[in-house]
Amino acid sequence: MALLVAPHAGAATAQHWQLSAPGGGGPAVTVALDTAGRLSLSVRRGATQVLLPSALGVRTKAADLSTGLAFTGRADTHVTDTYTTLVGKRRQHSANANQTTLSFSKGAVKLDVVFRVSADGLGYRYVIRQTGTVSVTGEASEYAVPTSAGATLLPYFTGRNDYENVHVHTTIGAATATEYGYPSLFHVGDSWLLITESDLDGTYGGTRLTLNSGTHRFRVTLPDPQESSASPLSTPWRTFVIGDLATVTESNLVTDLATPSKVADTSWIRPGRAAWSWWSNGASAGSLAAQEKYTDFAAKMGWEYVLVDAGWSASWVPTLVKYAQARHVGVWIWTRQPDIDTQARISAAFARWKSWGVVGLKIDHIRSEQQIRMKWYDQVLATSAQNRLMVDFHGSTIPRGIERTWPQVLTMEGVRGAEAIHNKPGRNPFPATHYTDLPFTRNLAGSMDYTPVTFTAKRTNTDAAELAQSVVFESGLQNYADSVESYDAHPVAERLLRQVPSAWDETRLLSGDPDSQVVLARRNGTDWYVGAITAGAGRTINAALDFLGTGSWLADIYGDGPNGLTVRTQPVSSASTLSMAVATNGGFAVRLCPGNGPRRAATTDRMRAGNRTAPGPGGGQRNCTAHGPGRASDAPFPSDITSSPSQTGGLLMSSSSLIKALLLPAAAVAAFAAPLLGSSPASAATCQADPYNGVCVSTTNYTVKTPTGAKLAVQRTPKSGNTLRSIANGTTVAVICQVNNGGTTDGKTSTTWNAIAGGGWVYNAYLNTPAAGADGYSPGIRHCGAASATSTYNAASYPWANQDGWVSDGHGYYQSECVSFAAWAVRTDGLAHTKSPDFMGNANLWTGAYVDATPHVGDVAQWDGGRNGAGSVGHVAYVVAVNADGSVLVNEYNWGGFHRFNARTIAANVPSRYLHF
Numbered sequence: 001m002a003l004l005v006a007p008h009a010g011a012a013t014a015q016h017w018q019l020s021a022p023g024g025g026g027p028a029v030t031v032a033l034d035t036a037g038r039l040s041l042s043v044r045r046g047a048t049q050v051l052l053p054s055a056l057g058v059r060t061k062a063a064d065l066s067t068g069l070a071f072t073g074r075a076d077t078h079v080t081d082t083y084t085t086l087v088g089k090r091r092q093h094s095a096n097a098n099q100t101t102l103s104f105s106k107g108a109v110k111l112d113v114v115f116r117v118s119a120d121g122l123g124y125r126y127v128i129r130q131t132g133t134v135s136v137t138g139e140a141s142e143y144a145v146p147t148s149a150g151a152t153l154l155p156y157f158t159g160r161n162d163y164e165n166v167h168v169h170t171t172i173g174a175a176t177a178t179e180y181g182y183p184s185l186f187h188v189g190d191s192w193l194l195i196t197e198s199d200l201d202g203t204y205g206g207t208r209l210t211l212n213s214g215t216h217r218f219r220v221t222l223p224d225p226q227e228s229s230a231s232p233l234s235t236p237w238r239t240f241v242i243g244d245l246a247t248v249t250e251s252n253l254v255t256d257l258a259t260p261s262k263v264a265d266t267s268w269i270r271p272g273r274a275a276w277s278w279w280s281n282g283a284s285a286g287s288l289a290a291q292e293k294y295t296d297f298a299a300k301m302g303w304e305y306v307l308v309d310a311g312w313s314a315s316w317v318p319t320l321v322k323y324a325q326a327r328h329v330g331v332w333i334w335t336r337q338p339d340i341d342t343q344a345r346i347s348a349a350f351a352r353w354k355s356w357g358v359v360g361l362k363i364d365h366i367r368s369e370q371q372i373r374m375k376w377y378d379q380v381l382a383t384s385a386q387n388r389l390m391v392d393f394h395g396s397t398i399p400r401g402i403e404r405t406w407p408q409v410l411t412m413e414g415v416r417g418a419e420a421i422h423n424k425p426g427r428n429p430f431p432a433t434h435y436t437d438l439p440f441t442r443n444l445a446g447s448m449d450y451t452p453v454t455f456t457a458k459r460t461n462t463d464a465a466e467l468a469q470s471v472v473f474e475s476g477l478q479n480y481a482d483s484v485e486s487y488d489a490h491p492v493a494e495r496l497l498r499q500v501p502s503a504w505d506e507t508r509l510l511s512g513d514p515d516s517q518v519v520l521a522r523r524n525g526t527d528w529y530v531g532a533i534t535a536g537a538g539r540t541i542n543a544a545l546d547f548l549g550t551g552s553w554l555a556d557i558y559g560d561g562p563n564g565l566t567v568r569t570q571p572v573s574s575a576s577t578l579s580m581a582v583a584t585n586g587g588f589a590v591r592l593c594p595g596n597g598p599r600r601a602a603t604t605d606r607m608r609a610g611n612r613t614a615p616g617p618g619g620g621q622r623n624c625t626a627h628g629p630g631r632a633s634d635a636p637f638p639s640d641i642t643s644s645p646s647q648t649g650g651l652l653m654s655s656s657s658l659i660k661a662l663l664l665p666a667a668a669v670a671a672f673a674a675p676l677l678g679s680s681p682a683s684a685a686t687c688q689a690d691p692y693n694g695v696c697v698s699t700t701n702y703t704v705k706t707p708t709g710a711k712l713a714v715q716r717t718p719k720s721g722n723t724l725r726s727i728a729n730g731t732t733v734a735v736i737c738q739v740n741n742g743g744t745t746d747g748k749t750s751t752t753w754n755a756i757a758g759g760g761w762v763y764n765a766y767l768n769t770p771a772a773g774a775d776g777y778s779p780g781i782r783h784c785g786a787a788s789a790t791s792t793y794n795a796a797s798y799p800w801a802n803q804d805g806w807v808s809d810g811h812g813y814y815q816s817e818c819v820s821f822a823a824w825a826v827r828t829d830g831l832a833h834t835k836s837p838d839f840m841g842n843a844n845l846w847t848g849a850y851v852d853a854t855p856h857v858g859d860v861a862q863w864d865g866g867r868n869g870a871g872s873v874g875h876v877a878y879v880v881a882v883n884a885d886g887s888v889l890v891n892e893y894n895w896g897g898f899h900r901f902n903a904r905t906i907a908a909n910v911p912s913r914y915l916h917f
Helices: 245-250 282-286 288-301 317-325 343-356 371-386 433-440 463-472 484-488 491-499 655-662 666-676 818-829
Strands: 015-019 028-033 039-045 048-056 058-060 070-084 092-106 109-118 121-129 133-139 150-155 168-171 179-188 191-198 208-211 218-221 227-230 237-243 272-276 305-308 330-336 360-364 390-393 409-412 477-480 506-513 517-524 527-534 539-544 553-561 564-572 577-582 587-594 607-609 612-614 700-703 712-715 723-727 732-739 753-756 761-763 850-852 860-863 875-882 888-893 901-906 913-916
Touching: 015 092, 028 048, 028 109, 039 237, 048 179, 048 191, 048 237, 058 121, 121 133, 133 218, 179 218, 191 245, 237 245, 245 433, 245 506, 272 288, 282 288, 288 305, 288 317, 288 484, 288 491, 305 317, 305 477, 317 330, 317 343, 343 371, 371 390, 390 477, 409 477, 433 463, 433 506, 433 517, 433 527, 463 491, 463 517, 463 527, 463 553, 463 564, 463 587, 484 491, 491 553, 491 564, 491 587, 506 539, 517 539, 527 539, 527 577, 553 577, 577 587, 818 860, 818 875, 818 888
Parallel strands: 272 305, 272 477, 305 330, 330 360, 360 390, 390 409
Antiparallel strands: 015 028, 028 039, 039 048, 058 133, 070 092, 092 109, 109 121, 121 237, 133 227, 150 168, 150 179, 179 191, 179 208, 191 237, 208 218, 506 517, 517 527, 527 587, 539 577, 553 564, 553 587, 700 732, 712 723, 712 761, 732 753, 753 761, 850 913, 860 875, 860 913, 875 888, 888 901
């Protein structure tokens, strides 16, 4: 590194400094101080300007350190480090960087800006020194990425600060001016840039990025009015990973910048795989018998753990622990931040759970990045280490190097995972690019608790692409979310899931682009695994195997076949190239092991499990010829192609499987099964059920008339974009009723849509219905939801009245919570539509089959977070009556008192909206 201009301290002239990595490779970094004392940062990679001059600086209560700075000195050092992590892209790490500290002053306040530049990027952090406490009130820090750059961005707002959104693909110039979460990925010319943070703790809050509509620059945004800490205050490292896409994907810069491990003895920390029942059956967490069943399944699969989610009972967890220990399976249990929100409660709970023999905690409902919550993380991390409890943070922020500092953290959520695509009404599949975005964005920040390989989810990818998630998505605790029955119905998948580990020694990107595909190779010991996921049209993927060692290798290749998943074994070498034809939104997975028989284990800490030698940290079968417990030969499964339900277009091809998975009421199955299974539309009937309230309706026939003569898409719900089937132009359809732009469906504004016999909805403009009037409806066609059914609800019948504990009601909620009560009331009336209020999450997340501003008896009144007295996660109540003056009588829980019933009369506009089921 060379100082180009270095006037004497305090000079008012412009100055700039050029920084580079050891050996001169990597990015070229320029730091400049203008004559007004304002700092900026710019970065080039070769001839490409990756970051235009971008402001640096902070504002504190004591001084504005974004202007008027005087340079006081410089210090340089060469940083080398070797360290080990238990999870992530690799275990062994070697860091090599040049560090430069530029020091400035303004009055009595001192500012150091510390830069660290390595071959794969750079980081910088502020260190502020003054007398007394430092209070940062804002940052001038900004990132000016060229406006032509491609951008893969995560909209930050979810109402829960939990990163559970889907990425958008855009350019900087076209991107919406809003807040975005880390990591943010940019494609600038021939280079890629990933922006995130490292080394966040209770000293500071977790920041996010706000894009300015005028300047198209990202500004670092604090989560609090101020971040306060004792002097000197060090901010997190602002982290820029730079290079080609392989360099960015394989980089460990985030952990390189993190504080070294605070846990001296890590022998008790074991990455692994877990059987997890909650996703497939929310009520199962409250059943000892169900958890013993999943424990048995974990033992069968050679998995290390079983995870017991919300609903477990202290009366039987110690019993389960003993049952699991006898099968060499460890038990994790769920808890939530509000129940362990002080140091005293953390210490007492952790000690108790440790005394039961629990090995790990899934800690949920964290939902904040404010500094006070970061201090809470510090307490949990220190106390879990003291009690030797591993941790999975859920409903959380993202990792920022935490797996190095606190290695007992095996994974964190901070992702829109499989939890959002339960196969039930109201859920829609992810866009296929969600699966190709995550390996280049969220998973680069650290282990990701996506809970993968859910064959029964709402999805449009193929089974092989779903199975490939076990390799592509990295998580030190890999929670497999589907049911025992689902996995047993996919024995080919079980073969790989017995073998694939959850901890890796090496990761390589073979090919990919967030827009279209990812092909990753990961090594555990001497075994390699390759996972490929695509988005879009079918294609042929060629994957060179030049990363393999010398000699012969065996490849178990998992792909999609005409009757489900297939696996075949073939010899390969480092000179081979796998050429795989994949279907639309398809993929494949490969296990590669030396072809000369058994060899050493990939990890040294082994334990006995039944009649086999089970792996230590990270799991996975170690014998090249073993396909699972008790199988010691390389004989294929029967016919080497085991028929499993394949999945295309988001629908299981087995009609019986589909109907079971949807769990529809009998009447709804009759109305909707045929279109879901791809049959032709039902003919007009004398009476059809209104999809919003079940009222018997006489239909009227109309003809499809599309402008171009093309087929008309029949959608699952109005404007959902979820196409059930297509109807040819000129076809006659029987219209049941209409909705128009006076209401919304699933939270989306609709125009005018028609419910048709046989199930589904069509756009009104493409039928020869009468022209819509001023109210948006076609004359003579019934309004959906009219003449609502009479309620059969009785508040006194609520079976979980006034419960003070945290016990599941079996439908996804805690007893005596507002959501439990409202969902029970709707079920009591009987569902008029396929949408159910069960398992919808917090009150502010609920959506109805029909949503509007007009109350009806039997509706659910919904409050957004903070509206008219509602808490941060909203509120729901059941509409008992709509009075003559327009006021509404509601029954509810958790309003007048904690877990207590309440009745009140409110104005119709007090809630945010009304949901009809």
